Amino acid sequence: MLRQLRTASLRDAPHAFGDTHDGALSDDPDVFDAAAAQHAVSHTDTSFILYTEGHPAGLISACFESAAAHRAFVQALWVAPAVRHLRGGELLVNTAIEWLASEGATLIHAWVPDANVTAMRFYERLGFAATGDHARSRQVPDQWETLLMREVRGRAALASVQ
Numbered sequence: 001m002l003r004q005l006r007t008a009s010l011r012d013a014p015h016a017f018g019d020t021h022d023g024a025l026s027d028d029p030d031v032f033d034a035a036a037a038q039h040a041v042s043h044t045d046t047s048f049i050l051y052t053e054g055h056p057a058g059l060i061s062a063c064f065e066s067a068a069a070h071r072a073f074v075q076a077l078w079v080a081p082a083v084r085h086l087r088g089g090e091l092l093v094n095t096a097i098e099w100l101a102s103e104g105a106t107l108i109h110a111w112v113p114d115a116n117v118t119a120m121r122f123y124e125r126l127g128f129a130a131t132g133d134h135a136r137s138r139q140v141p142d143q144w145e146t147l148l149m150r151e152v153r154g155r156a157a158l159a160s161v162q
């Protein structure tokens with residue numbers, strides 16, 4: 001399932017991620033099975049699948065970096081084109097944030113390619129803002145990415161003053 005969704009996302013939106021379709025397909029299916037099994041029990045790395053009417057239709061990963069700062073990230077977000085604008089993306093991000101918060105995160109980060117205006121607007125709408133960090137994509141060096149961040153309780157705090 002993880003491989004199927006990851007492949008579908010890269011086929012649909014190859015420039016949306018700092019990754020390539022060929023890279024995902026070349027990975028042994030066993031690698032995805034092992035990752036899914038590990039995600040089910042891990043406290044540092046997991047993924048959530050969006051189901052609509054019983055069908056898998058979206059994906060997000062949530063993880064803590066291994067570096068000492070141990071920052072929390074959401075990444076590899078994708079919603080199938082047929083079910084966009086139905087708040088599936090928002091549900092995935094909020095679910096991933098809840099899990100990261102339950103594991104101790106107070107700040108949530110996301111790298112977004114500068115060219116992905118849709119994702120940039122989507123994350124901004126959910127309360128993320130640019131940190132000032134800007135870097136070349138490791139997988140696609142001619143692509144630049146911006147690091148976004150929000151507080152776990154950022155949206156709730158915003159709502160309380162409105």
Ligand SMILES: CC(C)(COP(=O)(O)OP(=O)(O)OC[C@H]1O[C@@H](n2cnc3c(N)ncnc32)[C@H](O)[C@@H]1OP(=O)(O)O)[C@@H](O)C(=O)NCCC(=O)NCCS
Pocket residue numbers: 013016017076077078079080083084085086087088089090091111112113116117118119121122123125
């Ligand atoms: C980004 C993405 C996950 C959003 O998923 P979604 O389920 O459509 O998002 P939601 O329904 O929760 O949208 C919430 C809001 O985000 C913003 N948004 C979503 N798509 C947008 C678009 N194409 N243009 C501008 N804003 C958009 C809007 O404010 C939207 O609210 P609205 O539908 O009332 O206009 C989806 O477009 C996607 O999978 N894109 C391809 C993969 C990708 O870019 N992933 C991110 C990699 S960093």
